[in-house]
Amino acid sequence: MTGPVIQPALLNILIQFRTYPVALTGDICKMYRCVKVSPPDNFLQCILWRDSIQSEVQVYTLDTVTYGTRAASFLAVREMHQLAIDEGNPYPLGSAALLSMLMISSLAAIRSQRCLMEFQKTTWRNFYGFMMEAKTLGLAWDPASDQLLFALSAMDTNSRPSKRSVLSTIARFYDPLGLINPVIVRCKIFLQQLWREHLDWDESLPTELLSTWIDLRNSLASISRISFPRVVHHSSTIVEVHGFCDASMEAYGACIYVVSRQRESSSNVLCSKSRIAPLKSLSIPKLELSGAHLLAKVMRNLKETGIFPGQFYCWSDSSTASSWIRDEPAKFQVFVANRVATIQELTQGMEWRHVPTLLNPADILSRGSLPSYLIQSELWFHGPSFLLGSKDEWPVSAVSETPTIELRKRVLLIASPHADLTSGCKFANSFFGMQRTFAYMHKFVHRLRHPGLTVSDIQQGTHLLVRHVQLASLWSDIKEIRRNGKVRKSSSISSLSPFIDPSGLLRVGGRLGNSSLPFNAQHPLILPKGHPVTSAMISYYHQRNLHAGPRALLAKIRLEYWPIGGIKAVSKAVSKCVRCFRTRPRMVEHIMGDLPKERLEGSRAFEVTGVDYCGPFFYRSEIRTRPPIKCYISVFIYFTSKAIHMELRVTKPQQTFWRRWREEYLTLLQERSKWRKPAKNLCGNDVVLVKDENLPPMRWPLARVVDVVKGKD
Known part of the structure; x- marks a missing residue:
């Protein structure tokens, strides 16, 4: 068994990493080998070994957690948690950090210098490079400037661009906090255009898309110039969390800003989430509501971490979505009702407000951005300027309108004041x-x-x-x-x-x-x-x-x-x-078809012939003691006149015969002797009974028509 995930989510750890003035990153040296597996559990890790073919096979037990086994990561993290619980009294700060900021074998975010000294007393192998760029849970961090950095590995510009290479380039981005999400959204929107073109994975891009991709790929080199401060707010200050959401026809998303209020207020982007709009087109109000739904989930997650004790505000520039959120979910269609109910539950205790589109940083996220534009965007890095002012200076919420779209259709028929108790009963058909x-x-x-x-x-x-x-x-x-x-x-x-x-x-x-x-x-x-x-x-x-x-x-x-x-x-x-x-089955009988061409044109006798057999007959042998012998008679039927011959004999018809055949006999075939009324033709998926002359009707098998092959008639 793999075991449950007991370590904190990566996003929560990185958010904590951005809230403390002093930071430390480190790896626990040989973490798995530091965890001992006691008997009898170690017998589940037995290996067979011998030095040569001539040697006897020896059994060894691995007494520590073995890398590569399914439960290895769970056992190691669970042991670290137990260690933090056992040593919680002498090292309270270190125990709390270990429980909340351990990600497999990596540790991040220390609250103070005192806590740093507690960790130095342990037997862990710590790493903290104050003069060089470090990797913190995959995120580049420059300790000297205390900035979070981004870089894109070298791209192959010589190969022929295809949908596979575009996806490979986009997959190079690693941004768990979503700080450069506008750039990633721009790339994902382009990838969705390739899907709409129904291109194969290795098919060359069309000329127009090729030029667009080359320009976009070349602009990605300037990502290395983008950096964000690690610390988003100052300690011992009033903190507010503001979330913004927006949507376009291509994507929707939400971004979070932390406002620190003291003598000099500051505002910094904390994280963001984005989604590409589905291929099945939705209306803009529904996409705006999806963005609000995404924002509600992120804001609830931040509030449950307990990192930010201040007020939480949710902002949207959609008056329709805002009116939906303030209304009763039962009034709307299923899509809107489900999301409104979830948003109201997740954002309970938070305040929803309206923001103009030009001041909404999530607008950059929903439309995507090039790195060159993102570097110069103060709106993305610090949010709208009114966040630094007092609440009286914030935009006034739009006039609440009664929603008129996506309302649930209701039909009320008042015919009786008494309810029908049988409706909805599972025995209604019995x-x-x-x-x-x-x-x-x-x-x-x-x-x-x-x-x-x-x-x-x-x-x-x-x-x-x-x-x-x-x-x-x-x-x-x-x-x-x-x-x-x-x-x-x-x-x-x-x-x-x-x-x-x-x-x-x-x-x-x-x-x-x-x-x-x-x-x-x-x-x-x-x-x-x-x-x-x-x-x-x-x-x-x-x-x-x-x-x-x-x-x-x-x-x-x-x-x-x-x-x-x-x-x-x-x-x-x-x-x-x-x-x-x-x-009482009704057999399917169709109207009698037209006569075939061979029966309507004269020909030499028995040139067109049908063969049938009659019998069986029994004839007695000349030997009296032998039993009767079964036999059949071959019947040759001349198509034109239905003449029957039971023996091989050829006659040449006379010209008079054919004249009388055409004038007297052929006209008799005009009437339909049976099957005179047209019947409904069988169609695919019809359920029918298959007639079997050897079985009674109650035992005829049921069948379903798969296909109907129609004739000329």
């Missing part, structure tokens, strides 16, 4: 399941504590089910009966003379009150047309009555229920029964 579900509801309402379900429970549960369906779907008729004693003439059930029984159920009044039929048959329960419970009830009775036909099934159902729609509703349900379709 009448038997709905009966049992509402039977348990009946027991719960009436506090019946007997185990299981009785017949009475199911009957009462069915009545409860039907009552709720009627109240939800036939409320207007029920209300009219309660008010006037009868329904309106325009009602679909006016011919049934409906009434409401003492249980509150809507039943058929009808004309059978004097018959000897049971009460349920005289006055069946009315079910609405097209309701899922009605369809489930019809399917249930259809299976219960052994797949009866529509008329017989309707007669059975009307002994207890009266589905509105009658025969049409029942026929629709029966037509969807797969078992009934199997028993």
Whole structure:
């Protein structure tokens, strides 16, 4: 097992590295070999060794953490954490630094000179070059000037530019803090243009893109002139964190600035994050919201580190995105609603404000920049100038507008004040399941504590089910009966003379009150047309009555229920029964095609011939003791006149024969003797039954049409 990641995130370590006045970087010498693996765990690191072929194989155990094993980094870091916990009392500052600033075998950021002396007492091999450029977690740092530097390794300008070489050049950048993100974004935008052109990896770039890439690649040499101060704020000062976000059609991003307020206030860029806009185009407001979402995640991460105890401010130049963030997420479509909800949760306790586009440093990030422009951009290095002033001098937030785009579409139909309890139920397609579900509801309402379900429970549960369906779907008729004693003439059930029984159920009044039929048959329960419970009830009775036909099934159902729609509703349900379709399959028969050319033109006798076989026949041998012998007869059919020959005989037709054949026989073929009506052609993905003469229809296999090959007719 690899083990979990327990060391702090690289970004958090580098941010801490930029907050202390005194900094130290160092590597723990032979870190893995300093961690001992005690028995019996060391037996999991056994190796076999012998000096020669003649020597016996010896078993050795590796008693320290071995480089290259999957759990090596976790074990080493976990041991360093345990060491910091064990030695926390005599070395409190060193213990805290080790727990929060250790990255595998590298250590960065020391708070004071006193803490530096504590580390010198340990057995670690420290490295701190105060007069030379150093690498801190992959980031170039000049201790003499206390500046963070950037450099790009030498590029091959002789090779032919392709998408592969462009990606290789962009991958040379190492900027975990995102300090030169505008330059990287500019390169990534160009790479996305190559993807839009659908170029292969080693295909030469088009002329226009080639010239653009050469200019961009040549400008990257000036990256070495860019430097940033390591320390972003002074100690013992009031600190504020300001985050800016912006988006364009090419990219969106967020950048963070730390403002230190004392006699002379200062503002410096801390870090940034960026994303290239997806190939599937989004509207600018959605991209602006994505930038705000990215900013919210970065700001929440900074606040959770506890490095900056001051106020946090979020800035955006999009009035639409700002209005979304201040509104209720449930009002919007899914894309906007999800991000607004996340932003509101992550930026709780932070203040959102509006910034003009010209003063938004994230605008540089979203559009990309050349190194020559970035070097001269005070807006990128220090943020807008109003950050150094008082809060009264900050830009006034834009007038909050009620958002009108991306609102969730709502349709409200008020037909009944009663909710349909069957909607959304997982047993909605099973009448038997709905009966049992509402039977348990009946027991719960009436506090019946007997185990299981009785017949009475199911009957009462069915009545409860039907009552709720009627109240939800036939409320207007029920209300009219309660008010006037009868329904309106325009009602679909006016011919049934409906009434409401003492249980509150809507039943058929009808004309059978004097018959000897049971009460349920005289006055069946009315079910609405097209309701899922009605369809489930019809399917249930259809299976219960052994797949009866529509008329017989309707007669059975009307002994207890009266589905509105009658025969049409029942026929629709029966037509969807797969078992009934199997028993009465309809074979696909297409209209009879045109006769082939060979049957419509005269030719020599048996020049165009069809061959068939008839039989078998049995003939007796001349030897009486032998059994009959099976045989077949070859039948040769002349295409033109259907003449049949069972023997090899050639006759030459006369000219008179062909004249009479054309005038008398050929015209008889004009009519279609069968397959006279055109039928629907099969299409791809149709589910069909494959007819097998040797099997009953219920066992015919189901198949799906993959492709249809059409003939000339």
